[in-house]
Amino acid sequence: MNACNPRIAGALVGDVHRDPAARIKYGFFFAALAEHFPLVEIYDASLYGVYRYLNALQAFHPDRQRWREGFYKNVTAFRWRSQLAHTHFQTIQGEIDLIVQVGVLFDARWQIGARPSLIYTDYTAHLAAQRPSVGRSPFSAAQRQEWLALERAAFAGASHICTRSDLVRTSIIQDYGINPEKVTAVGAGVNFARLPQPVKHRETAAPIILFIGKEFHRKGGDLLLAAFAQVRQEVPGARLKMVTAVPIPSAFPVTGVEIIQATWDRQTIATLYRSADLFVLPSRLETWGDVLLEAMSYGLPCIGVTGQAMEEIIDHEINGLIVPAEDVDTLAQSLVRLLTDTRLRRQMGRQARLKVEENYQWPDVAGRLGDCIQQIMEHDGQKWVAGY
Numbered sequence: 001m002n003a004c005n006p007r008i009a010g011a012l013v014g015d016v017h018r019d020p021a022a023r024i025k026y027g028f029f030f031a032a033l034a035e036h037f038p039l040v041e042i043y044d045a046s047l048y049g050v051y052r053y054l055n056a057l058q059a060f061h062p063d064r065q066r067w068r069e070g071f072y073k074n075v076t077a078f079r080w081r082s083q084l085a086h087t088h089f090q091t092i093q094g095e096i097d098l099i100v101q102v103g104v105l106f107d108a109r110w111q112i113g114a115r116p117s118l119i120y121t122d123y124t125a126h127l128a129a130q131r132p133s134v135g136r137s138p139f140s141a142a143q144r145q146e147w148l149a150l151e152r153a154a155f156a157g158a159s160h161i162c163t164r165s166d167l168v169r170t171s172i173i174q175d176y177g178i179n180p181e182k183v184t185a186v187g188a189g190v191n192f193a194r195l196p197q198p199v200k201h202r203e204t205a206a207p208i209i210l211f212i213g214k215e216f217h218r219k220g221g222d223l224l225l226a227a228f229a230q231v232r233q234e235v236p237g238a239r240l241k242m243v244t245a246v247p248i249p250s251a252f253p254v255t256g257v258e259i260i261q262a263t264w265d266r267q268t269i270a271t272l273y274r275s276a277d278l279f280v281l282p283s284r285l286e287t288w289g290d291v292l293l294e295a296m297s298y299g300l301p302c303i304g305v306t307g308q309a310m311e312e313i314i315d316h317e318i319n320g321l322i323v324p325a326e327d328v329d330t331l332a333q334s335l336v337r338l339l340t341d342t343r344l345r346r347q348m349g350r351q352a353r354l355k356v357e358e359n360y361q362w363p364d365v366a367g368r369l370g371d372c373i374q375q376i377m378e379h380d381g382q383k384w385v386a387g388y
Contacts, residue, residue, distance in 0.1 A: 006097035032366035081106030123287035165309035189362030198299030210276035216246035220282030230332035301348035319352035
């Protein structure tokens with residue numbers, strides 16, 4: 001073991017080499033981490049083969065979204081993933097010094113003992129349970145308690161926990177009883193290899209609002225459509241581009257709205273950012289806000305809502321606006337304000353880009369996470385013994 005330059009094994013649910021979602025969300029994270037430490041491998045803790053089939057059967061629900069949530073978040077799947085990870089890491093125990101686990105859909109230290117590990121996560125099940133109508137907490141009351149116990153054990157067993165936001169750090173400390181000294185908010189980076197050229201803000205009678213939210217309800221797509229109907233009364237030429245995976249119910253007003261099928265194609269998304277004048281995300285539940293960072297990197301001012309980690313990303317009245325959650329009228333007023341004031345959009349857009357440059361690039365985040373890893377190795381590394 002090299003305490004100064006520990007050999008790292010990454011672990012997450014997702015294949016960063018072949019799965020576009022995992023590659024875009026975490027590929028740059030692991031690439032930046034590999035600039036600091038030897039990265040031996042990135043283990044995919046997804047369930048495959050008979051495990052995947054059995055998990056799909058036992059999690060089945062006629063509502064596809066609830067089925068998807070239940071597929072990933074159920075106690076049996078958590079245990080299977082953890083046991084498989086345990087078996088895998090046994091086979092390479094002499095090749096790694098520390099495990100960096102992304103998310104808490106499993107426990108990479110399952111019955112492992114004293115091996116150092118770090119969890120990097122963007123949310124907790126306890127936070128998700130506070131907003132049951134959004135669908136990110138697919139448990140019965142008993143199942144939720146069992147899942148929370150598994151999650152708590154994973155946090156307690158980790159050498160250190162890094163979060164994207166202070167919101168989640170606070171949850172881990174207060175809701176799970178973890179020592180504050182063991183939890184550090186390190187942020188997250190924008191998922192680009194290099195920052196793009198900022199857009200040029202236009203004087204136009206047909207400004208474009210951009211919304212990207214695969215899950216229409218959770219991301220507040222219905223709230224935005226209601227607000228945009230009000231906006232059109234004051235800014236008749238305004239247009240809204242909505243990227244989502246859910247068909248829009250016929251009851252919603254869609255005049256001036258272009259519905260675009262959700263995609264992981266980065267060129268398509270880049271073109272959408274470049275066509276926009278501002279970005280809006282009125283989510284009912286947002287674990288972090290990757291799309292906010294992407295929009296800000298293009299120099300777009302953003303509108304977000306209270307009670308979410310996006311309050312840590314958007315500085316109200318500086319690089320965007322924060323409005324009360326589920327307040328359609330205030331959302332509409334804020335949209336009109338930015339749509340009709342090119343100077344303000346330009347000013348906030350510059351500040352948005354600056355904040356990404358200074359705070360939200362993966363090499364900087366990896367540096368902060370690397371400081372935590374060095375602390376782990378200095379304290380826990382001395383206790384490590386080969387073998388589980």
